[in-house]
Amino acid sequence: MPFYKAFFVLLSNLSMNDKQPNIPEVFLKPYDPAQHEDDLYAMWENSGFFNPDVCVEKGVATPDAEPFSIVLPPPNVTGTLHMGHAAMLAIEDILVRYNRMLGKRTLWIPGTDSAALATQSKVEGIIYKQEKKRRDEIGREELLKRIDAFAEDSKNTIINQTKKMGASMDWSRYAFTLDQPRYKAVMEAFIKMYADGLIYRGARSVNWDPAMQTTVSDDEMEYVETNSPFYYFKYGPFTIGTVRPETKFGDKYVVMHPEDKRYAQYEHGQQIEVEWINGPITATVIKDEAADPEMGTGVMTITPWHSQVDFEIAERHGLEREQIIDERGILLPIAGEFAGQHIKKARAEIILKMQEKGLIEKIDETNVNKVATNSRGGGTIEPQIKEQWFIDVNKEFTMGPSEIPGVNQGDTVTLKTLMIKSVENNGVSILPERFERVYYNWINNLHDWCISRQIWYGHQIPAWFKDGEVKVQTTSPGEGWKQDPDTLDTWFSSGLWTMSTLGWPEQTKDLKTYHPTTVLETGYDILFFWVARMILMSTYLVGQVPFKNVYLHGLVRDEKGKKMSKSLGNVIDPLTMIEKFGADATRLSLVIGAAPGNDMPLSESKVKGYKNFANKVWNISRFVLTHTIDTDTTLPVTLSSRDEEILATLKTTVAEVSAEIEKFNLYLAGEKAYHYIWGELADVVLEESKPILAGEDMAAKQARQKVLIECLTTSLKLLHPFMPYVTEAIWQELPKEMKDSEMLLVAKWPSS
């Protein structure tokens, strides 16, 4: 502390002590979040009130009170808290604290996610760095042990950081996507879907990551703009273009649009001899609408094994397909003299050879395309045809018992129709509404979901093979059966999250009480990954929507609206903000000015501003206490018309704040509470009360004291969901007769 500041603190302490010997000493200094937050959290946690069962037991909620439930979007177990998490926690905690204060049986379930692919690759990376060993050399069992240890180790980091934000979650119900109850749910779901024919195994074109040796789902792909030369090759009478000459060895089909007049002379199925990379081959003409006449020359050759689109063309016409590149990115014998080379090295040599053979017409060096990469930290995606497990989203089946609006038992449905109808009929409402259209759009373009992953960390697929036979069950069918080594896509288990955290497949009391959950709050970036998958799983497995409301928050950006990134150096760390300005200020700055679905600009000065507000509330409390502490507030008083007016304004504010929270307009609710407290209570009411409190009219003074106490306690309640720490810290210092509950955490939300 700078000298002059210490001087002022000393000075004010002296004068204060003289003037107000009776108010709690803690108020004599500015509010210091660091001094209170951890203790308050411990107090709350130890009280047990985060658990709705305890609230019922202790009479804070009635046994038949309306339930309110949220499951936490589980952060990665190996991650650390970032501003996105902080925003999510702030929003959810506001909803939870508000509803708890309303007396609902309020449950917020915490958990962490294994983030299978990301975690395994992280640990593999560490091991390789330290021991120069790859996963095959370590072995499945040992690697899993190491990953588990790593996850267990870092688990507490994210949990403790979550607590720092003041999140009032029921830790007794903590769930991990790979723990035993969740394992049961995953097995049950897989086996049921397989029995119903919704899960199948088949050879399909999949996104293969040669670096991490696994498939990844469509959604996990990230397209990176890359400069890739575009080559025009002579292919018999045609000119074909490609950025990937290394896949072209086996191309023996030449495809053009059936309506393309330039190629009207060629007939579908016609065979042509062409000179190609490793000598002459017989090409077959295929007419297919997938060929875009506008693109290049309008003619292409196809490589079904290494391209999704080509695979589909090959399927349509029953064409042969051949593997050119192996799982590690090495060229196979079909590449002739290039066999055994890695594709990255081979490309240049292939081009050289084709140049010598005069097969190159031209090269466009400036071409830019988007290269598919694995967003989970892997490499460039190489499509391959592989035996994988899929969820069929278009297969019709007969609906079982259903509580989904617009879907009845016995209806013929598909997973797609279930996903659409849940939202269409408002079983699930998405906020902001515009995302409903985005959601439909996505579902209408949805392909079967590839759910198998060639990694070890995750739920191993309960399928067993022997002599070409397949059995789906959790335990070995007997001698000689080998379990599928693959694991399930992490979103498969995440899709079950609302149910599995509540005990499904057991018919638990939690499941009956809290499912469907009330709200799912998450970032709009995982609407498809996760939100859609939960709707799929829940509607199909239990005939219920997983949640009634979806609240999508935006991305936290810097003050200029730029994405926070390490390379830009504009990352604001929530823990640093908590340390500097307190959790309350951090929360408020993430909520006010952040409409659902909109990105949230954040700057340090904004957080700082709300720290000032916390201190303002602190000082308001000091003022009110100073002037009321020695008064018997139980005495009856007669309110002046101005007193009545002050209370009426307070009530209006309560009504407005409540209404905005109910509508999930937290940014408006927070702002209204803020403006009332600072602009009205502090600037107007307190100021005008000074002469009354100092005056001779005892009746007027006592009436105003009572009004001020009412304003203070109600304001603390209003603000509690937004700024739980400072409000509770003040509450704890209030004399007993001023409050209706020992803890503000479970005080009754004011009526309006």
Place this chain on the structure above:
RNA sequence: GACCGAUUAGCUCAGCUGGUAGAGCGCUACAUUGACAUUGUAGAGGUCACAGGUUCAAGUCCUGUAUCGGUCACCA
């Protein structure tokens, strides 16, 4: 290419179903040992992207244009 947004004060953004523009930060002036040196009071600053239309009345509804952004698909 399809879809979804955005365009309002110097900056970042609110403004719900149409009724003479709001917040925070910043800026200016003044005040201040005051509950609050983390404060208060007052103030400057906007033809609400542009062009049409509906209406007694349009940031607000409709049509179009421009610019910016996002998502998805394609990229042979």
